Amino acid sequence: MEPDATVTDAVGEPDATADPLDGVWDVVVVGAGPAGSSAAHAAATQGRRVLLLDKAEHPRYKTCGGGIIGPSRDSLPPGFRIPFQDRVHAVTFALNGRFTRTRRSPRMLFGLVNRAEFDLRLVEAAVAAGAVLVTGATVTGVDQQPGEDRRTVVVTLADGRSVRARAVVGADGSASRIGRHVGVTFRQIDLGLEAEIPVPERVARAWAGRIHLDWGPLPGSYGWVFPKTETNSLTVGVISARGDGERTKRYLADYIARLGLAGFTPSVESGHLTRCRAEESPLSRGRVLVAGDAAGLLEPWTREGISYALRSGRLAGEWAVQVAEAGSPVEVRRQALNYAFAIKAGLGVEMRAGQLMLEAFERRPHLFHAAVCLVGPAWRAFAQTTQGHTTFAQVLRQHAAARRLAALASR
Numbered sequence: 001m002e003p004d005a006t007v008t009d010a011v012g013e014p015d016a017t018a019d020p021l022d023g024v025w026d027v028v029v030v031g032a033g034p035a036g037s038s039a040a041h042a043a044a045t046q047g048r049r050v051l052l053l054d055k056a057e058h059p060r061y062k063t064c065g066g067g068i069i070g071p072s073r074d075s076l077p078p079g080f081r082i083p084f085q086d087r088v089h090a091v092t093f094a095l096n097g098r099f100t101r102t103r104r105s106p107r108m109l110f111g112l113v114n115r116a117e118f119d120l121r122l123v124e125a126a127v128a129a130g131a132v133l134v135t136g137a138t139v140t141g142v143d144q145q146p147g148e149d150r151r152t153v154v155v156t157l158a159d160g161r162s163v164r165a166r167a168v169v170g171a172d173g174s175a176s177r178i179g180r181h182v183g184v185t186f187r188q189i190d191l192g193l194e195a196e197i198p199v200p201e202r203v204a205r206a207w208a209g210r211i212h213l214d215w216g217p218l219p220g221s222y223g224w225v226f227p228k229t230e231t232n233s234l235t236v237g238v239i240s241a242r243g244d245g246e247r248t249k250r251y252l253a254d255y256i257a258r259l260g261l262a263g264f265t266p267s268v269e270s271g272h273l274t275r276c277r278a279e280e281s282p283l284s285r286g287r288v289l290v291a292g293d294a295a296g297l298l299e300p301w302t303r304e305g306i307s308y309a310l311r312s313g314r315l316a317g318e319w320a321v322q323v324a325e326a327g328s329p330v331e332v333r334r335q336a337l338n339y340a341f342a343i344k345a346g347l348g349v350e351m352r353a354g355q356l357m358l359e360a361f362e363r364r365p366h367l368f369h370a371a372v373c374l375v376g377p378a379w380r381a382f383a384q385t386t387q388g389h390t391t392f393a394q395v396l397r398q399h400a401a402a403r404r405l406a407a408l409a410s411r
């Protein structure tokens with residue numbers, strides 16, 4: 001453990017005397033973002049000895065719009081109160097700054113949070129369920145010795161110390177070390193750029209309850225304004241395929257200027273790569289499972305990842321308990337395959353639909369714009385997807401018109 005590492009026990013009090021690395025843990029979770037906290041919560045509620053490691057101290061900044069759609073809300077631990085910064089009831093759509101149209105919904109579409117606050121509450125829920133949290137602990141690798149002790153995985157930390165576990169969940173984000181150990185591969189890598197812009201109260205009030213989405217000038221790109229009204233701040237971001245950083249940067253600068261926000265100084269400007277897994281990419285190796293961004297689980301079109309992290313994290317925590325209890329390599333493999341099957345049957349199907357949407361959107365963003373702005377059922381499908389009443393996969397399965405639009409746009 002690094003010298004400044006902090007240990008928090010189930011009561012939430014720092015314990016100066018305990019050495020949290022001792023013994024063999026049932027489940028060690030690497031990374032305390034939404035995926036890791038969900039995994040730790042799921043395993044701890046089954047009464048297992050769970051260690052949750054993160055290199056950062058929470059609350060920590062995370063480049064993210066903080067959009068909490070219906071499936072995210074539905075995957076939170078029981079009793080979890082979302083620290084909403086805003087509740088979205090309206091969307092202003094633009095096509096590269098033109099043909100602007102605002103759509104409104106009497107019912108809330110989705111919520112907006114500050115990620116530092118949201119992630120801290122998730123960590124607290126995992127600790128309250130019994131997980132032991134160690135922060136300031138950077139994991140550098142995992143080792144599974146086939147010959148020596150087949151039941152134990154060794155997790156090494158940056159200071160050279162190690163932790164032993166019956167099962168490991170890698171939830172260490174999009175540049176995951178554990179993902180590399182497992183051999184995760186990607187079919188899509190995008191660059192997201194964001195600015196947190198504190199604004200005067202009157203400007204914040206003008207944005208309250210409304211987001212802005214701009215279908216961008218680069219293929220597959222879009223921009224967003226997500227208001228954080230409680231703290232008089234706007235999160236403005238853009239995302240585009242990796243490889244043209246300069247144009248992506250220019251898109252963000254132009255977007256901010258077009259919105260009349262260039263006069264305000266951002267408090268944070270950051271960038272982050274998002275990665276979507278290849279269809280054949282593994283979700284486990286031996287006693288190690290991966291979840292969330294570490295597994296490349298992300299919606300390919302919108303690049304929404306919190307619900308993917310929460311959902312896959314919970315499944316990984318549940319199946320990690322089974323892996324921990326497995327006594328033979330055959331049984332380990334069976335339980336790990338069960339995890340992969342659960343992911344592929346749910347999130348895998350949604351990712352395939354998202355890929356189709358992205359391919360069509362890359363070619364004909366104007367068709368998408370016209371549809372959400374002018375066609376009632378298309379707007380309702382968009383709204384209901386954000387609310388969690390349906391999914392893109394269901395929309396494509398159930399509505400011939402949506403399939404025709406996607407096919408037309410893909411040509």
Ligand SMILES: Cc1cc2nc3c(=O)[nH]c(=O)nc-3n(C[C@H](O)[C@H](O)[C@H](O)COP(=O)(O)OP(=O)(O)OC[C@H]3O[C@@H](n4cnc5c(N)ncnc54)[C@H](O)[C@@H]3O)c2cc1C
Binds near residue numbers: 031055063065273293
């Ligand atoms: C610009 C941008 C905007 C986005 N906006 C949205 C949005 O509005 N809504 C949405 O749903 N999704 C959004 N996403 C995606 C979302 O942020 C991610 O999908 C989500 O954070 C994934 O959660 P996670 O738990 O898998 O990983 P993370 O949230 O990245 O958490 C990983 C954790 O692992 C820790 N860690 C990393 N390496 C190590 C290590 N070696 N040892 C120990 N700990 C380690 C980190 O400190 C971190 O706490 C956005 C992404 C980007 C880039």
